[in-house]
Structure formats: structure tokens, C-alpha cells
Amino acid sequence: MGVPSRPVRRTDPERRFDLRATALFFLLLAIILCGMAFLVRTAAGAAERHPLWAGSLAVMGVAAAQLCRSRWRRFSTARYVRRAAEALEEAAETASDSLDAQGLVPDAAQTTAGPLVQGQEDTAIDLGSPADYTELDPDGFEHAIAELCARDHCREVEVVGGAGDLGADVIAVTPDGRRLVIQCKRYGDDHKVGSQDMQRFGGTCFTVHEADIAVLVTTSDFTAPALEYAQQCGIVCLDGQDLHAWRDGAMPCPWERAGIDP
Known part of the structure; x- marks a missing residue:
């Protein structure tokens, strides 16, 4: 067992x-x-x-x-x-390739050459008629002034106008290296630039924007107190007639008028 x-x-x-x-x-x-x-x-x-x-x-x-x-x-x-x-770069390249394949991207030969202005949008500006400035909207008027600065050999031309610009619409460097600050007032013939507008610009153009040359350009005219204040502060004033003369080359550039009575 x-x-x-x-x-x-x-x-x-x-x-x-x-x-x-x-x-x-x-x-x-x-x-x-x-x-x-x-x-x-x-x-x-x-x-x-x-x-x-x-x-x-x-x-x-x-x-x-x-x-x-x-x-x-x-x-x-x-x-x-x-x-x-x-990822964004890859997405942009993909979108560009897609648009190119569909024929939606214009050729470089079809683009219009012109002065390089920072902040410029695709806005066609015809500088051939004296009425063009008054017909432009405020943004288009600022870009037109920037075009004149670029035409006359200013460097680093930039349109900075808008909310919170503190009076500066166009900033550039003149051919001789001075800092140029311009305020643009697109007013009608019956609306002159008054002393309050001039004082607001005078309070920021030199202290805030550190301008070597400050210019206020308008499509209309200036009141006598505004011109008196501008003369005291050294601000160059361009009314509608001066603007057309500058465009047509019949007068010196605003930065060349610095020191001349406004």
C-alpha cells in the first residue's frame, strides 16, 4: 500500500x-x-x-x-x-501652396511698385489732382503724407495714426538724420485748425515723441492763435495751399522749412 x-x-x-x-x-x-x-x-x-x-x-x-x-x-x-x-509656419506654407495651386496668388509682375511705407495698406492714392486730399478719408490722408515723405527721400517712414497715437500720425527720419513727427488734419475748408489742436500736438510732439522737427499739415487753414502758438513752439504748419505746393515741388519740404515762420 x-x-x-x-x-x-x-x-x-x-x-x-x-x-x-x-x-x-x-x-x-x-x-x-x-x-x-x-x-x-x-x-x-x-x-x-x-x-x-x-x-x-x-x-x-x-x-x-x-x-x-x-x-x-x-x-x-x-x-x-x-x-x-x-505649426503656424507649416499651416501657412500649406495654405500658400493651396492658393498657388488654385491660381489665386498674384504674380510679382502684376503688383504695383511704389515708395515703401511701413503700415501702408493696399490703397491706391492718386496725387495728380488738388482735390484728392480732401476726398481721402483720414487714414488715406495719413498714407498720402507718408508717400510724400518717402518720395522726398525720408527713411523709416511709418504711419502710426489711430487710437492712442498721442498726436503722431506719421513718423520718419529726414535725409539729414533728424526725427520727423507729423500730425495730419483732414478738415474741410470751413474748419480751420485751432489753437487747442495745436496745443495738444505741441504738448506731445517734442516731449513724448522726441521730435527734432514737428509738422502739422492740414487740408484747410489755421487760425491766428494757432499760428502764433506754433511759432512760439517751433512747429511747422502746412495749410492746403502749402500741401499742394509741396506735392508739386513748388516749395521746400517741411523739414527744410524748420526755423522759418509758420
């Missing part, structure tokens, strides 16, 4: 309990804990003996941590911005 034997359960060698490995683990853990306790105790003792030195180290540690954190944030932000720019 045989004796029934209990089946022996096989043990996974990887999961077998190893007394030596466990002992080594707890020994290393104890060494680490003792080392940390020793460092904490040493730091506390040093702080008691040299509180100023310890405080300085603590501040430097916090500052270093904040610096590393801010640099990491900037790095992450720059990485996201770079990815977004790459």
Missing part, C-alpha cells in the same frame, strides 16, 4: 526570500538614515553657532531653487512657442 504524497509546489527562484539581500538592504537604509540625521544635526549646530551664515546659505538655496524653476519654465514656454511657430 502506497503512502499518498502531497504535491510539491514549485518555488519561483526570482521571488525566493533572500536573507542576505534583505539584511544588506536594511543595513544600507540604516546608513543613509544615520547620514541624514548627522547632516541635519550638523546643520542645526552650525546654525546655532553661525546664524547669519546659515541664513545666507538658506537664502541662496531658495534663490537657486527659484532660478532653476524659472529657467525650466522659460525653457518649457520657449519650447511650446517654438512648436506653435513651427
Whole structure:
């Protein structure tokens, strides 16, 4: 009669309990804990003996941590911005290729060449008729004045008129390197530029916009008090007749009139 034997359960060698490995683990853990306790105790003792030195180290540690954190944030932000720019560039190229394939992109030969003015929109400006300036809207009038500045060899011509412009509609650099600030007033014949308009421009053209030459040009005329104030402040005034003469080359440019009675 045989004796029934209990089946022996096989043990996974990887999961077998190893007394030596466990002992080594707890020994290393104890060494680490003792080392940390020793460092904490040493730091506390040093702080008691040299509180100023310890405080300085603590501040430097916090500052270093904040610096590393801010640099990491900037790095992450720059990485996201770079990815977004790459995505936008890829989308723009795709859209351009699509428009080109459909024949919607005009050829360079079909574009109209003209003076380069920063901020200029696709607005056709005919400077051949004296009535054109009064027929333009305020934005078109500003661009027309910028066109005249560019025609007469001004550099860095920029149209900046709009909400919050603080009186500056056109900014440029004259051929001799002076900063030119122009305010444009497209008024009707019965609406003259008054002293209040001139005073508002005079209060910002030199102090805020740092103009070397300040010019106020209008399609109408100026009142006597406005001309008197402009003369006192050194602002060059161009009325409708002067504007047409400037356009036709019958008078010097406004920046060449600086110092002449307005």
C-alpha cells in the first residue's frame, strides 16, 4: 500500500526570500538614515553657532531653487512657442501652396511698385489732382503724407495714426538724420485748425515723441492763435495751399522749412 504524497509546489527562484539581500538592504537604509540625521544635526549646530551664515546659505538655496524653476519654465514656454511657430509656419506654407495651386496668388509682375511705407495698406492714392486730399478719408490722408515723405527721400517712414497715437500720425527720419513727427488734419475748408489742436500736438510732439522737427499739415487753414502758438513752439504748419505746393515741388519740404515762420 502506497503512502499518498502531497504535491510539491514549485518555488519561483526570482521571488525566493533572500536573507542576505534583505539584511544588506536594511543595513544600507540604516546608513543613509544615520547620514541624514548627522547632516541635519550638523546643520542645526552650525546654525546655532553661525546664524547669519546659515541664513545666507538658506537664502541662496531658495534663490537657486527659484532660478532653476524659472529657467525650466522659460525653457518649457520657449519650447511650446517654438512648436506653435513651427505649426503656424507649416499651416501657412500649406495654405500658400493651396492658393498657388488654385491660381489665386498674384504674380510679382502684376503688383504695383511704389515708395515703401511701413503700415501702408493696399490703397491706391492718386496725387495728380488738388482735390484728392480732401476726398481721402483720414487714414488715406495719413498714407498720402507718408508717400510724400518717402518720395522726398525720408527713411523709416511709418504711419502710426489711430487710437492712442498721442498726436503722431506719421513718423520718419529726414535725409539729414533728424526725427520727423507729423500730425495730419483732414478738415474741410470751413474748419480751420485751432489753437487747442495745436496745443495738444505741441504738448506731445517734442516731449513724448522726441521730435527734432514737428509738422502739422492740414487740408484747410489755421487760425491766428494757432499760428502764433506754433511759432512760439517751433512747429511747422502746412495749410492746403502749402500741401499742394509741396506735392508739386513748388516749395521746400517741411523739414527744410524748420526755423522759418509758420
